[in-house]
Amino acid sequence: IVDYSTKQMKEMRKKMQIIFQDPFTSLxxxxxxSEIIAEPMITTKTLKNNTERLDRVYRLMETVxxxxxxxxxxPHELDGGRRQRIGIARALSVDPEFIVCDEPVSALDVSIQAQILNLMMDLQDEMGLTYMFVTHNLSVIKHISNNIAVMYLGQCVEHAPTNELFAHPQHPYTKALLNAIPIASLKDRKKLEIIKGEVTSPINPKPGCRxxxxxxxxxxxxxxxxxxxxxxAPKHYVACRLHE
Incomplete structure (x- = not known):
């Protein structure tokens, strides 16, 4: 157990923020x-002056x-895309270095997903942000990530740079995930391979591969x-007996 002081906790809040999955319930x-975006600044006492906070809110709204x-x-007066932009502005309000993105586009329409992803990539380039993108949709993270870690029931089964993982998947679960990505082509049709069997209990998992x-x-x-x-392979790791 790590005992952090109040000052250390405030510093951690500033450096790390989160963008939640559902923009309909996270606001x-x-x-x-303005109150939603300014709340982290008030909590961490980043800006104590109301005028400065309001100016900062306007700049963040323009940014997103x-x-x-x-x-x-x-929030109820806005659509899903605008609500998620509020969530992004709130996360940026304290100039974080690291942002956890918990399925930030899964609750949005496909056209809105592209807008939000492009916005996040632009912000990453402009502000030097580091994202940890949590998602089950590999076609989404292919365009935004540099490295991918594939998890199954809390166990990391494969880790590799993005291009390497998509080109040479090694773990059977990774292959199944990639096979589930739909292809918009009538020529390159593929047979969907369904993962069979029962899901192992996450409460008391069995030894070995889950x-x-x-x-x-x-x-x-x-x-x-x-x-x-x-x-x-170079920087490509897999937890599978087939590769021992």
Whole structure:
């Protein structure tokens, strides 16, 4: 257990922020747009002057593409894309270095998803941000990530640079995820391979690979302890008995 002081906690809040998955429930319905964006600044005491905070709110709204006329609007008056822009502005309000993005586009329409992703990539280039993008949609993170870690029931099964992972997936679960990505082509049709078997209980998982009960290549060794990530190519790691 790490005992952080109040000052250390405030510094951590400033350096790390989060963009939540659902823009419909992550915003306080009783607060206006300006109040929502200014809240982290008030909590961390970044700017104590009301005038300075309001100026900062206007600049952030401009940065994320929100018109000034929404300054006194409430979340229920805006669509999903604008609400998520409020969430991004709120995360940027204390100049963070690291932002956790918890499925930030999964609740949005496809056309709005592209706008939000492009905005986040532009902000990353302008402000030097580091994102940890949590998602189940590999086609989304292909365009925004540099490195990908594939998790199954809390266990990292594969980790590699983005281009390497898409070009040479090694773990059966990674291959299944990539196979599930739809292709917009009538010529390059592929058969969807359904993952069979029962999901292992996350409360008390069995030893070894947690994907073993659903893996078509499972052996007795897959259920033994000692499974570790192994480097199978430069910067490409996989936790699978097939590659030992």
């Amino acid at each position: 306080n319905p009783r607060m206006s747009v 593409g929100l018109a000034e006329r929404f300054i006194n609007s409430y 994907f073993a009960d659903r893996c078509p290549y499972v052996t007795d060794r897959c259920r033994e302890d000692g499974l570790k990530l192994r480097e199978v």
